Ligand SMILES: Cc1ncc(COP(=O)(O)O)c(C=O)c1O
């Protein structure tokens with residue numbers, strides 16, 4: 001018998017994957033190995049097609065293999081892959097980001113969301129001269145040491161929200177509060193207020209499944225940061241340019257001091273960025289003393305893909321159909337679950353959505369996600385996968401819709417869901 005791809009991979013790669021959430025640990029079974037992707041679909045190595053709601057974990061807002069993004073990559077590659085010296089396209093990218101998100105007066109490009117948040121935290125500490133940060137349980141900001149404390153995403157799937165290998169001396173500077181609970185932040189600030197350099201959060205949580213901010217939560221954090229001379233960092237790696245061209249901060253009309261970006265800004269290439277107030281960004285090397293660097297940062301091929309992605313996203317009414325399909329999808333799923341008598345609810349903002357097998361009518365807290373029926377989610381996931389619908393392989397991850405999804409994809413998904421709910 002031929003060895004499965006995951007078994008072959010596991011000989012050479014820990015767990016057989018290059019990022020833990022891909023391993024299907026949260027749902028059991030073997031991960032699907034993808035051979036190619038186009039539009040709203042991914043195709044496995046057996047050429048089976050799946051309607052894709054993972055979208056490379058968010059970046060592919062235009063759908064897979066978009067011809068303009070592909071062409072931008074080809075054109076840039078023809079001029080060479082990397083120079084380690086400044087290029088004009090980096091100016092174009094920085095200008096585009098600053099124009100789209102007015103709170104970003106200056107921006108530094110990096111290669112991943114992790115680099116963006118790690119660097120933003122260092123900058124906040126260097127700027128304020130303080131060490132502690134506040135994050136929220138279930139929010140995930142990549143895998144820098146100080147942020148792997150009560151983290152979401154793969155950390156929740158593995159049941160290890162705080163990673164071994166993070167020295168207690170580092171972790172003690174990370175304080176954790178409860179998302180959508182301002183009192184929990186008040187309490188921390190009452191105790192540690194003078195030592196807090198920054199509050200960092202996903203303004204729309206997408207790594208404990210999808211949880212929008214409760215009314216007044218982001219505004220409350222803004223005020224608390226002002227009162228305690230701490231910086232407010234919005235980690236918009238996931239929701240940036242996904243919930244609108246001005247990202248979550250425009251949607252909720254709250255201005256952070258620093259913003260981190262990733263995913264959509266790279267159009268599928270490995271790109272991250274962090275930026276914000278000019279006086280803060282001026283502390284960054286070589287303008288200022290806080291060190292941060294990257295051999296491949298601002299890579300011309302990646303910048304070209306990202307810039308093409310941002311240009312496409314600015315077309316008039318770009319977000320209308322994506323929002324509409326997201327609405328239709330979650331409403332359709334809700335009514336099918338209701339008809340089948342399955343306790344179920346959904347959240348969505350823009351083109352991010354969350355599905356919860358729970359008795360709760362409204363999911364606003366991490367604890368509600370953790371107490372959901374995770375076993376039922378697993379069964380639902382596999383029934384959908386068998387039927388040709390690729391959902392995130394974890395109850396703790398948000399789903400995404402792209403511009404390439406259409407009515408047929410939606411009907412296909414809802415037909416599959418109808419059968420799945422009936423078998424749960
Ligand atoms: C909100 C958020 N921040 C940071 C990260 C880290 O990004 P990356 O995986 O590119 O390092 C992710 C995703 O992984 C994310 O969703």
Ligand SMILES: N[C@H](C=O)CCC(=O)O
Pocket residue numbers: 019020021022057140153154206207238397
């Ligand atoms: N939830 C993560 C990103 O948003 C999943 C991506 C990864 O860690 O591989």
